[in-house]
Structure formats: structure tokens, C-alpha cells
Amino acid sequence: MRIFQRFTLLTLTLLLSAGITGCSQKFNDVNDTLSVALFGDDDTELASDDVERLPYASLYAQVDDGPQAFMVLALAESALSLTPESPNTRTQLKWVSSDKGMLVTESGRLIKSMNLPQGNLIDTYSSQPDPLTLGLQRASTPMYWQRTIDWQPGYHFGYQLTSRFLRQDNAVIMINERPIETWHFIESVTIDALDTHYQNQFWIDGKTGKVLKSQQTLAPGLPVINMTLLKPYS
Numbered sequence: 001m002r003i004f005q006r007f008t009l010l011t012l013t014l015l016l017s018a019g020i021t022g023c024s025q026k027f028n029d030v031n032d033t034l035s036v037a038l039f040g041d042d043d044t045e046l047a048s049d050d051v052e053r054l055p056y057a058s059l060y061a062q063v064d065d066g067p068q069a070f071m072v073l074a075l076a077e078s079a080l081s082l083t084p085e086s087p088n089t090r091t092q093l094k095w096v097s098s099d100k101g102m103l104v105t106e107s108g109r110l111i112k113s114m115n116l117p118q119g120n121l122i123d124t125y126s127s128q129p130d131p132l133t134l135g136l137q138r139a140s141t142p143m144y145w146q147r148t149i150d151w152q153p154g155y156h157f158g159y160q161l162t163s164r165f166l167r168q169d170n171a172v173i174m175i176n177e178r179p180i181e182t183w184h185f186i187e188s189v190t191i192d193a194l195d196t197h198y199q200n201q202f203w204i205d206g207k208t209g210k211v212l213k214s215q216q217t218l219a220p221g222l223p224v225i226n227m228t229l230l231k232p233y234s
């Protein structure tokens with residue numbers, strides 16, 4: 001979808017001029033690379049050297065069966081934790097497109113979206129820590145979770161979701177032209193009030209629990225977002 005495919009270089013220029021840490025590449029080189037990566041209607045795929053050379057966290061995103069787009073991190077914000085079991089603060093990562101579309105992730109989970117033409121996930125909240133935050137690789141992490149979401153179009157507020165995680169066989173995925181062995185989990189999501197269910201999938205680093213790849217449904221009736229992490233935020 002073009003909402004993810006078309007970023008303006010102006011936005012990225014502002015990020016660079018704001019002094020992103022570790023930026024050592026000349027602007028002209030960045031400009032040339034991003035011109036190739038961010039424009040056009042075909043799938044985008046950067047060489048691993050180009051990904052590493054860019055000074056921002058990045059990922060590939062695909063909406064349903066649309067073209068794959070290259071996205072960079074626009075903003076990382078701290079959010080206060082609501083649960084004593086999880087850390088005091090959480091980091092929410094915001095990925096923005098040129099027409100003001102936004103995806104917000106936390107520990108690899110999509111928790112919000114804005115300005116998507118098909119509709120948006122307005123909010124995600126829970127009194128329990130997300131198993132993705134705790135780390136699915138840990139034996140102590142519960143494989144059961146409840147959360148509440150709001151979404152539009154329509155007035156869908158306060159719907160409770162129940163998730164159960166089930167580990168699958170390990171899977172090898174390609175990231176930056178390199179094969180990486182991952183732990184594969186399926187999250188079965190049920191919304192009793194609507195008598196509906198769907199599945200999300202996560203491919204994680206078996207040592208750190210970091211989500212490297214995912215396939216997530218924003219909400220019932222909204223698109224599936226496929227994401228592959230290229231360069232993590234640190």
C-alpha cells in the first residue's frame with residue numbers, strides 16, 4: 001500500500017538534521033539510497049550493506065498482499081508501565097509515512113495505528129504484561145494473555161481479546177540476506193463478544209526474545225501487517 005511505500009525525504013532530512021546518534025554517512029549518500037528504497041510501487045529490498053549504513057532502526061512492512069516497503073524509525077517514546085510484573089517503563093516505537101500514516105510497536109507488537117485508509121487500531125491496554133515483553137523464550141513466561149482494544153471504523157471500544165501462544169518448530173528466516181534460525185510462535189486470538197478469532201505469528205530470537213518477524217492482524221476487519229526487523233532500535 002502506498003501509505004507505507006511513499007516516505008518523503010524531507011521527513012528523513014529533519015531526522016538527520018536533528019542529530020541522530022551515530023550518523024557518519026554524507027547526506028548525499030543517504031539521499032541516494034533512500035530515493036531507491038522508498039519510491040515506486042514494486043517491492044523494496046535493500047542490500048544488507050545499505051541497511052547497516054543507514055543510521056536509523058528499520059524494517060520491512062507489508063499490508064495484506066501489497067508491496068513490501070522499507071520503513072525507518074521516526075520516534076521512540078517511553079510509556080509508564082501499568083503492571084508491577086513488567087519494567088517501570090516501556091518503549092513505544094513509532095514508524096511514520098509521508099502521508100502521516102503511523103504504526104506503533106511495543107516489544108514487536110502492533111499496539112496502535114493512525115491514518116490508515118482501511119481503519120485503525122486506536123489503543124491496546126492490559127493489566128497483564130504482554131508475553132512478548134516478558135520474552136516468549138523464557139520458561140516462566142505465561143502462554144496466556146488478555147488485553148482490550150479499540151478500533152475504527154465504527155465504534156469498537158472496550159473489546160476484550162484472549163490470546164494463547166503455542167510454540168511451533170524452529171524456522172529459518174532471511175534477514176539482510178542472512179539465514180537466521182528463530183523460534184516460531186502462533187498466537188491464537190479470540191474475541192468472545194464477536195464470536196470471532198484469528199491468528200498472529202511471531203518469529204523470535206531464541207536467546208533474547210526479540211521479535212524479528214511477525215504477521216499481525218490489527219483488529220477484526222482490518223488488514224494483516226507483515227513486518228521484518230532489519231536494524232533494531234538500541
